[in-house]
Amino acid sequence: MADLTLVLGGARSGKSRKAEALTLAAAGALPPVYIATAQAFDAEMAERIALHRAQRAGQGWVLREAPLDLAGVLAEAPAGAAVLVDCLTLWLSNHLLAGHDLEAEGQALRAALAAREGPVVLVSNEVGLGIVPENALARRFRDAAGRLNQDLAAQAGRVIFVAAGLPLFLKGGA
Numbered sequence: 001m002a003d004l005t006l007v008l009g010g011a012r013s014g015k016s017r018k019a020e021a022l023t024l025a026a027a028g029a030l031p032p033v034y035i036a037t038a039q040a041f042d043a044e045m046a047e048r049i050a051l052h053r054a055q056r057a058g059q060g061w062v063l064r065e066a067p068l069d070l071a072g073v074l075a076e077a078p079a080g081a082a083v084l085v086d087c088l089t090l091w092l093s094n095h096l097l098a099g100h101d102l103e104a105e106g107q108a109l110r111a112a113l114a115a116r117e118g119p120v121v122l123v124s125n126e127v128g129l130g131i132v133p134e135n136a137l138a139r140r141f142r143d144a145a146g147r148l149n150q151d152l153a154a155q156a157g158r159v160i161f162v163a164a165g166l167p168l169f170l171k172g173g174a
Helices: 015-026 043-056 070-076 088-098 102-115 136-155
Strands: 004-009 033-036 062-065 083-086 120-125 158-163 166-171
Touching (some): 004 015, 004 136, 015 083, 015 120, 015 158, 033 043, 033 070, 070 083, 088 136, 102 136
Parallel strands (some): 004 120, 004 158, 033 062, 033 083, 083 120
Antiparallel strands (some): 158 166
């Protein structure tokens, strides 16, 4: 899928900023759609979500929230509109904590992306560069995120890794 871009990076690497810029650059006559996947499980996360909402206010984004039904929200986005999904690892952890079938959710996401008309930019954390987590849940998450990133990288026309705010193009051109 040539209109699919996967932007990977670590925490605070600049991946979301890069993905937002790519999405705004790809936006045509329709306003860009920002699909946020975070859930506020605690006060600190609620504060982060409020800050992100405030930062996007007035910038022309159509904000949709999809902590679980990402495939459904993608299908509802207007055909041709540029779409940003931030972020897949939060979406994945929401499903993991809910006890959902991660493979089935990944398949539904990949099908929704294949059916999508218009540019899509996905943000995901690269979690495989650190040490092996000490607990089973964290290892399951790391492994599922790695598989999801590999599957989406294969489907994407462009893959970018961001470190220290600098993009490294792994697949496709600048």
